[in-house]
Amino acid sequence: MIDVLDNKRAATRFRILVEIAERQPAVSQGEIADAVGVTSQAVSEYIRDLVEDGFVEKEGRSRYRVTNEGVDWLFSAATDVRRFADHVTEDVLGSVQEDAAVAVEDIAEGETVTLFMDEGLLRARPGEDGATGVATTDAAASKVVGVTGFEGVIELQPGEVDIIQVPPVRSDETPDNERIRDATGSADLVTAAGVEAVGVLRELEIESRTHFAAGEVAADAASRGLDVVVVATTDAVGRVTDALRDSEISYAVR
CATH class of the missing domain: 1.10.10.10 (Winged helix-like DNA-binding domain superfamily/Winged helix DNA-binding domain)
Structure with missing residues (x-):
């Protein structure tokens, strides 16, 4: 050598x-x-x-x-x-990189913790089960704890992304409100792309986390294990799918 x-x-x-x-x-x-x-x-x-x-x-x-x-x-x-x-x-x-996690139980500095993902955030609890790290700070439950000395792989199943199309304002078509209600009802996150999409969600009293960079937000959330529904004006669907393809996130357009 x-x-x-x-x-x-x-x-x-x-x-x-x-x-x-x-x-x-x-x-x-x-x-x-x-x-x-x-x-x-x-x-x-x-x-x-x-x-x-x-x-x-x-x-x-x-x-x-x-x-x-x-x-x-x-x-x-x-x-x-x-x-x-x-x-x-x-x-x-x-092994020396330090990251932040949400403590699900009280954690003491120097304690070995188990790391896992939940609701798109890194979580830590005392113990050695699967992926582990070492706490660099004290933290009470629900507070942020510093973690270093990472070992193992955090198991994470990527989330799914469904894109529900709504017609543009110039169209005579009407949105499929029932489909939108069904799809968004079980989603971890809902985003909107296009003014018409924002309007439909407001009429249905469905909360949209964002109507900016909906595709990028959906891609990031899905990579963290969240199921996402993007309600998108037909004209905006391409921008959403481009962002998902760039991030290699699978999706379905309905």
Whole structure:
């Protein structure tokens, strides 16, 4: 394994070879020196070593090209860098990252807690069952608690999104009020897209959480396990479905 993070010389060699690969065949040693943060003389020495090792071939004055062997070495070195970055982001930072959750029972700082999603919010309770973390603050029930040291996976079933169309104001059609009542009655969240949709919900005395960015709100809520109904004017349906597709959320238009 090639560990380019083992020492400064290996790291500099890696960066200079990357710069050559990016700029070839016309290579300015001065530009590489500025990019890497070393002197032009140092770049010249590194390039000479790379040529001797068969990683770079010289084609003329200030013209260099990375060889197949050099490409293979770069791939191996880049793989090591990526593995190290994954270790830092997933194993190191992932365990020290602090997040907030709603305490469902009294929690003491330093206590191991079980984490789960409910009503679209991260919740915590004392215990070790499934996904866990460590409380970084004291918190009474229903208050916010800091959590770090995450382990395990929080089980979460994505919610469903139903889009109920209502006709635009210029249409002679009438909204299907019965369908709207049935669909919204069991939904965790109702949003509206379009003035006509807002008007229909107000007439039916159905609360809409928002009539701004209805598709984006529905996508975020569904990703947190909530079932959402979007009542949308026919003209606005496309904007809603675009937002859901961008977030890879499944939906049905009725």
